[in-house]
Amino acid sequence: MIFSHEIYMFNILIVDDEKNQREMLKGFLAKKGYHTLVSSNAKDALAVVREEQIDMVLTDYQMPGMTGQELMQEIKKINPFILVVIFTAYGTIERVVTAMKSGAYDYLTKPIDLDELLIVIQRGVDYLHLVEENRELRDALSQRYSFKNIISGSGKMEEVLSMVSRVARADTTVLIRGESGTGKELIAHAIHFNSLRAKCSFIKVNCAALPENLLESELFGHEKGAFTGAIQRRIGRFEEADRGSIFLDEIGDMSLALQAKLLRVLQEKEIQRVGANSSLRVDVRIIAATNKDLEQGIKEGSFRQDLYYRLNVVPVFLPPLRERKEDILQLIDFFQEKYNRQCQKQVKGVTKEVRDQLFKYSYPGNVRELENIMERAIVLTRHEYITLRDLPPNLISDLQEKDLALGYIGSDPSSLEDSVLALEKELIDRALRLSDGVQTKAAESLGISERVLRYKIKKYQIGN
Ligand SMILES: Nc1ncnc2c1ncn2[C@@H]1O[C@H](COP(=O)(O)OP(=O)(O)OP(=O)(O)O)[C@@H](O)[C@H]1O
Ligand SMILES: [Mg+2]
Structure with a gap:
């Protein structure tokens, strides 16, 4: 069923060199609630199609300059989703056949039967709705599928995920912030695997794990003999990530000297292997993460402001778990299933006391801590339900301290x-x-x- 407000959003362009015919159709469709535009020739029509949001074009076949079919082909080059309906004189069925074959939505013979015209238009409206619905459905499905490992029971997390799905396809640099264990790496993965780069590599580098000189050659590679011990040329992680994404974890821990080099990569999109004389072009999307207060780092002189601006194109903040407690119950279920599978157990759930305690707890280690608690409990428990005794003693005492x-x-x-x-x-x-x-x-x-x-x-x- 078509509702009137939807009719108004459906824009029809009428193209006919005969003024009377144009005016008649316009008047008739306006009375039926459709929004129409008119053009007297193909050239004007193409200009309208370029500038306006047109859903359907009704065009005469026989026009000076360009036939309706040629016009249709030009329209499809501008926007292949526009539905084109062609009017032909009676007895020109071959034209109709070729027009339909080359992508016309429908045809009507002249003189036009207005009832028939209405049916064709309404079918077009329904068709576009279906196409749109289908697209939305597919989007939703792919989103659910690719985010299936990310639990979001709270509005805060929903917001993060909607941001992530938008930013994934944009190919911009992303900076993920959040306390330890909030899911930064998980989100970095999701961004890459929902991006156009999904089929190329996702390379992860932990910037806090290596001393400065090793990290440099890890990131950019080195030439043979670049330094003592460099017995072979080595391809760096940036090169490996070419056409894909690189995840620079703990970026806040990178030394100032390396920050300067990274800034150059961001600006020039080129890297230089350690000990090399020339640069290499790389096409890499950078996703960085940190639990450090970078703004404070800038004030203290431990983080470069210019690098910060380059990285912080799209910031994604992961709130600590204690600020999105609605996620806790879903996370409990999620981890219960995960570790039941992994440990081949059949734990059915947690007792009410456990649920209450897990809900009250403040999780300084965030989701990772909850995950560890659940894993431990599932491994330990001898019962169908996880009881207080299966929780780590420090959690209970922490809560008792608070109660005390x-x-x-x-x-x-x-x-x-x-x-x-x-x-x-x-x-x-x-x-x-x-x-x-x-x-x-x-x-x-x-x-x-x-x-x-x-x-x-x-x-x-x-x-x-
Ligand atoms: N929303 C979530 N849904 C399901 N699992 C999650 C969620 N958030 C985090 N996790 C899980 O919690 C653990 C920690 O997440 P992750 O390693 O991404 O955190 P992090 O922010 O990178 O931590 P760190 O700063 O310590 O490196 C992982 O096993 C991850 O799969
Ligand atoms: Mg991490």
Whole structure:
């Protein structure tokens, strides 16, 4: 069924050298709610097609200068999706056959039967809707498929993914930011495999893992004899990534000297192997990631501002897990399935207490930490459901500490100082118990000196 607002969006161009015919059609279609434009010759018609968003062209076959069929062929060069309907005089069926063969959408014989015309147009509207729907469906499918390993239960993550799918195809440099374990590498993968470069290599380099000189030859390669130990020419990762993408992980840890070299690559799109005299052109898309505060790095002089601007063309921020708790439950299910498969287990789920604890926890290690917790629990558990005992002890104690803290503060909110003192006493007491009364150990676990610890023990009269 066609709704009126959709009819208005369907633009029809009428091309006919006979004024009366043009006007009649325009008037008739306007009454039926269609938006139309008119041209009296092929040349004008092509100009309109170039400038306007036209969905269908109704053209006469016989016109001075160019036939309707020739016009159709020119139109298709500009926009192959425009539907062209050709009007022919009665008895010229061969023309119709060739026109249809060369891509006309339909034809009508003159004099035009207006009811028939309406049917043809409505079929065109439906057809374009189908094409559009189909395209959207395919897009959605390919998106779901290629992002199938990325969980997004929260609006924040949905936003990230929609940004990622848009940016993937744009071929621009991308800078992915986020705390450790938030999924930066996962997103870098998704960008590459959803880009036009997907069939070429995705090369990953961890800029924090190698000392400066090694990293340089890792990235750009070296010539034989470039330095002691360079017994053979080596192809660098940039060259390997040619026509594909390079993922520069932990870019914030790159030395200033290498930053300068990388900047040159970004500007010139050329690399120079260590020890080489000439440069090589490379066509590489750069996807960089860091958990460092680059803006602070710029202020402190440890990160080049010009490189920052070159990299930060499209920034993608991955929020920490504690700021998108809606993702937690879906991630639990996702990892449960993943590790059931990997460990050949059949764990059915987590108990309510576990779910609550996992929901409350703050995840300094973000998604990776949750993943590790789930993996460990699935390996350890002897039951169908993961219980509190399958969670790491530090997680439970971290949560208890928070409850404890809140308990003190909650007990008498009017006196913050008393609460803090009581909490401090409790923590010292516990640290001493956990270290079997060994003060050196207790002091270390609390991050204070032994002298301060002794003073506080006395102050709170602990152990008396
Ligand atoms: N949204 C998500 N859905 C599913 N798995 C995720 C998601 N985010 C992260 N992970 C998983 O969490 C783990 C850590 O992710 P990743 O290595 O991409 O993080 P990172 O930000 O690069 O961390 P680091 O800064 O420590 O290098 C990976 O196993 C990854 O597959
Ligand atoms: Mg990483």
